[in-house]
Amino acid sequence: MEMPLIAFENLEVRYPTASVPALKGLSLTLERGIVGLLGPNGSGKSTLLKALLGLLTPSRGSGTVLGVPLGGGEAARLRARIGYMPEYDALIEDASAYEQVAFWGELSGLAPEAARDRAHEVLYFVGLDEARYRPVSGYSTGMRQRVKLAQALVHSPELIFLDEPTNGLDPDGRRRMLDLVLRVHAELGTGVILASHLLGDVERVADQLVILDQGQIKAAGSMTGLRRALARRVELRFLDPLEPAQEAALTELGTVLEARNGLYDLELTEAEPAGAFRWAQARGATLVQVTPRHDRLDEVLLRALHGPAPVLDGGN
Amino acid sequence: MPIYAPSLPPAPDLRHGQPPAVVLMRFDLTRLWRQKIGRFFGFAFLAMLLWKIARIYVDHLLNTNQAFKPMQDFARTILTQGAAFQADLLNPASYLLWFLVALVGGGLVARDTLYRVRPLMYAHPVAPRDYLLAKLGFASVLPFAILLPFALLPWLMSLLLAGLSGPVWVTAPLRLLPAMAVSSVLMGSLAVGASSMASTPRAGIGWVLGLVLGAGTLASMIHHLTGFRAIDALNPVLLAEAWPQLLVGVDHPLVAWVPALVGTAAHIGLWTFVAAKRTQPSEAVL
Numbered sequence: 207m208e209m210p211l212i213a214f215e216n217l218e219v220r221y222p223t224a225s226v227p228a229l230k231g232l233s234l235t236l237e238r239g240i241v242g243l244l245g246p247n248g249s250g251k252s253t254l255l256k257a258l259l260g261l262l263t264p265s266r267g268s269g270t271v272l273g274v275p276l277g278g279g280e281a282a283r284l285r286a287r288i289g290y291m292p293e294y295d296a297l298i299e300d301a302s303a304y305e306q307v308a309f310w311g312e313l314s315g316l317a318p319e320a321a322r323d324r325a326h327e328v329l330y331f332v333g334l335d336e337a338r339y340r341p342v343s344g345y346s347t348g349m350r351q352r353v354k355l356a357q358a359l360v361h362s363p364e365l366i367f368l369d370e371p372t373n374g375l376d377p378d379g380r381r382r383m384l385d386l387v388l389r390v391h392a393e394l395g396t397g398v399i400l401a402s403h404l405l406g407d408v409e410r411v412a413d414q415l416v417i418l419d420q421g422q423i424k425a426a427g428s429m430t431g432l433r434r435a436l437a438r439r440v441e442l443r444f445l446d447p448l449e450p451a452q453e454a455a456l457t458e459l460g461t462v463l464e465a466r467n468g469l470y471d472l473e474l475t476e477a478e479p480a481g482a483f484r485w486a487q488a489r490g491a492t493l494v495q496v497t498p499r500h501d502r503l504d505e506v507l508l509r510a511l512h513g514p515a516p517v518l519d520g521g522n
Numbered sequence: 523m524p525i526y527a528p529s530l531p532p533a534p535d536l537r538h539g540q541p542p543a544v545v546l547m548r549f550d551l552t553r554l555w556r557q558k559i560g561r562f563f564g565f566a567f568l569a570m571l572l573w574k575i576a577r578i579y580v581d582h583l584l585n586t587n588q589a590f591k592p593m594q595d596f597a598r599t600i601l602t603q604g605a606a607f608q609a610d611l612l613n614p615a616s617y618l619l620w621f622l623v624a625l626v627g628g629g630l631v632a633r634d635t636l637y638r639v640r641p642l643m644y645a646h647p648v649a650p651r652d653y654l655l656a657k658l659g660f661a662s663v664l665p666f667a668i669l670l671p672f673a674l675l676p677w678l679m680s681l682l683l684a685g686l687s688g689p690v691w692v693t694a695p696l697r698l699l700p701a702m703a704v705s706s707v708l709m710g711s712l713a714v715g716a717s718s719m720a721s722t723p724r725a726g727i728g729w730v731l732g733l734v735l736g737a738g739t740l741a742s743m744i745h746h747l748t749g750f751r752a753i754d755a756l757n758p759v760l761l762a763e764a765w766p767q768l769l770v771g772v773d774h775p776l777v778a779w780v781p782a783l784v785g786t787a788a789h790i791g792l793w794t795f796v797a798a799k800r801t802q803p804s805e806a807v808l
Binding site for chain 2: 256259261282283285286288290292294295296297298299300301305309310311312313314315316317318320321323324327328331357359360361362389393394
């Protein structure tokens with residue numbers, strides 16, 4: 207069995223000066239793949255990344271990243287196997303892309319000459335070729351993001367954390383960055399954790415999802431499994447058009463989004479679509495088909511955030 | 523549309539790299555070398571070094587050539603060959619050296635704060651102590667490396683030209699090198715501590731100069747108001763100049779042994795502590 211990318215058991219992380227923990231009892235197992243990390247501001251995403259990098263020690267519980275226990279004395283060894291692309295501009299403005307990527311490679315443990323060779327390779331991989339000798343102060347936002355990705359990849363990490371990698375990019379730059387993220391996983395076999403507020407980005411590349419709120423996991427699991435578990439949009443087809451009274455009573459099932467020729471798009475209040483058949487029987491209507499509709503990721507996110515209990519889907 | 527490589531080969535072995543502190547110091551050195559400031563100070567210190575060596579050569583000529591007898595008598599009044607001359611091999615450069623330390627050291631930590639690269643360093647296998655060691659090391663090694671030829675070349679030339687009777691004592695390096703080490707660590711720790719309090723390199727330069735000149739002014743005021751001479755140990759410039767004097771045994775050093783020890787330890791301890799606190803990962807917002 208393949209070692210999980212990340213595994214937590216009742217993990218709690220507390221800042222020294224804070225009275226309440228920043229992460230509360232997280233239990234989670236993530237397989238190798240592209241994981242989307244979602245949550246509102248202050249939900250604990252950055253704290254989780256710090257804990258995963260070994261910069262914060264768990265106050266309770268246990269966890270492993272790439273099989274290395276968190277909070278042990280192996281944080282430095284773990285960080286050599288992880289790449290991190292921060293959200294903010296962490297670039298050395300007076301150095302060229304080539305110089306700084308080689309520098310970060312050396313800091314990760316590469317010998318000086320190997321780091322220089324590797325900087326060329328990785329900058330070429332991210333699409334910065336001729337520009338790599340120019341100081342980064344003259345780079346466009348897209349080029350700067352690619353330098354940040356290059357520094358995260360320079361030491362061939364087994365796992366990379368990408369924090370808002372498409373921040374400030376135009377649609378074309380965004381597409382290219384997401385293509386790179388997909389290639390990093392597909393061609394290099396690198397696990398990816400992608401934190402983003404742009405749900406479209408996460409939807410496009412992630413195969414697993416973790417939704418955090420107030421330091422707790424609200425939903426976690428495979429993208430398809432969570433979509434299934436949190437799906438509420440259905441299309442109902444009745445044999446005969448509904449009477450006006452029956453139509454009005456549809457609100458008992460949920461919110462009617464659209465009605466046309468005996469077809470009704472609904473967002474159900476309950477997760478279980480079988481309730482629609484019971485409703486039809488009670489109202490004297492003949493329901494012939496219930497078709498699940500594609501829920502947008504923002505709808506899934508909001509349902510997870512406002513749901514009464516965490517949704518954990520183990521089916522990857 | 524950029525042309526992408528088909529794929530990326532795996533990176534070489536990560537176990538052959540240098541320690542993070544050495545990598546950080548080398549990067550700072552490369553950065554300094556690129557700047558004009560490095561070249562300017564390089565010429566300035568080279569000129570001073572040539573002047574020092576020229577003085578020893580002139581002394582040699584005066585001693586060996588009878589045609590220069592009248593000049594030799596005059597030269598004896600300026601080339602004392604005593605302890606003060608040995609200590610003075612380092613001192614004339616000290617104000618310029620403090621200025622260089624402020625210009626270079628002031629930006630050492632502040633530049634990383636401005637560019638927000640420190641949190642990224644801590645996301646690599648770099649511990650806060652590696653970072654602190656690298657910055658303190660660089661800021662201390664720089665003045666030491668500049669002072670090194672001032673201590674060694676005149677000594678070597680004196681030895682070659684005049685043997686044991688030359689103007690520079692044979693044992694001078696044994697006394698000057700430890701003094702240089704103490705002064706350099708004092709300069710380095712103050713620069714790094716001050717730089718850690720600044721958010722831009724320019725502010726860092728201001729902090730270093732402000733602390734050096736401010737401490738000196740305060741010490742001078744208290745000294746003259748109260749007559750308490752030991753308070754001069756608050757002045758880092760005087761401390762840096764006093765150590766060569768103390769170790770070569772000058773009769774009346776700028777600061778006496780006990781105040782110099784206490785003042786130097788207090789400065790190094792305080793500024794290292796400040797730098798350590800200000801460069802903790804808790805300050806690093808990911």
